[in-house]
Amino acid sequence: MLDVSDLVTAYGKIEALKGVTLHAEGGRITCLLGPNGAGKTTLMMSIAGILQPLRGSVRLAGTELRGLTPARIVAQGVALVPENRLVFPQMSVRENLLAGAYQRNDKAEISADMERMYARFPRLRERREQLAGTLSGGEQQMLAVARALMSRPRVLLMDEPSLGLAPLVVAEIFRIVSELNRDGTTIFLVEQNAHMALQVAHHFYLMEQGRVTFSGAPGQLAEDEVIQRAYLGARPAD
């Protein structure tokens, strides 16, 4: 579905992505793990077109996305739930959802989708006329996910959805992630919470200092000793 190959993105002279190649398969959850500063958010922003990569390619079902404007990339079917959620704080929950469907003009279908979002996220229905800035972190995360879904994406990118949330809320977010995936959404997820990600994702990549250093199924991830120590908190084998 989503193919990133040899992608290089730089801030000035410093390359944050040094040739990243990875693949998110249609209908599955792919998870990218990595420490702070590895370039995970840079990768997400490069795919979404907010940052302009220097080289390489991003393809969605064969169509090249690199070089398109963010608006065109959304039109191609990529939606990013950004790090720190970035909801529109001075707009109501309802308006945030409406804004998520900005590129669509099928009014009846948009309201039907809004109803679907309220059914999936009942908290958002309760607070639909409230300003998004007054929601709790978990509610804002749900709103950010729902807003992204309102564009009816073919691939949903999520940048650290668990960031700064309480454990119970994190569990709720991951339950939703796996539910969305069961309903057919392709998900590409960036996470630091490897424990939670292990329970939902089908394939894993590990990124360090701008390079992909591991690719494998959840089983292989759990077996890898380095990852065990760094991300799953296991004690080194004696």
Add this chain to the structure above:
Amino acid sequence: MIDFVQNTIDGVMIGSSYALLALGFTMILGVMRRLNLSYGPSIMIGAYLGTVVYLQLCASPIMVVAATVAGAVLAGVYVERLCFAPMAPGAAIASMVSSFAIWMQLEQAAILVLPRHTYPFPPLATGAPLAFGPFLVRTDHLIMLTCALAVSTGIQLLLYRSRFGLALRAIINNPVAAHLIGINVRTAIIWAFALASAVGGIAGYLVLATDQQVTPMFGMWATFKGLIAMMIGGLGSIPGAIVGGLVLGIVEAHSQWYFGPQVRDLVAYGLLFACLVLRPGGLLGEAPLRELSAGRRGA
């Protein structure tokens, strides 16, 4: 007491044009998070086009309005292309400084084309002021107030009821997220400049038609009045722009009456100073922009 009420009435009338100037200013500041010092001079260019049309064609007021607004919109978009579109996301100061340079350019261009200092501008309405009991209201002031109300209501409706308004508010709230939901931010910004300049053009027309003359200094005047009214009301807030404009108008009218015209501007700057010290976000500042005026770095 009669003087006090009469001054207040006059202040509200003049203040309604300040409110429109502040409205345009605040829209640009909201979407760009940067100051457009060339805002007033763009309006002045529109006014010059208006006066040319008036002098050359003996045109009707409608045509003068159209020329003024069209000139202001063209000049506004020119400023956007030159001072805002090419600047990197972090370079707010570069935009402000280059908009200052273009201010000088526009002013000199106006002087080159029409070298006399003062040019006539067609009046809106002539005739005796209307009497309401002991109070007098100038007809053109009444038209000014009505237009200001209509325009600000229109802008409010546009922002809260239309797709374009949704896009603008999304950009004001969070530019990155606006990109991510598929808004073509660059195009929306050009339209925002055009719209703000049109509002400014209307305000400029109303003021100049009351003064019945235009000079190249009108650009500076409009930037200052708009800026002060916006900062009193609160950055990025539509109701704030209206309130700020009215407050500035009323305070000016009273200080002119009690202390004379020299002290009037002094009082206006004093009011701005007091506002910045006591309530740096302005009376009704929007949260996303409060950080700008509080001197912290913007997002």
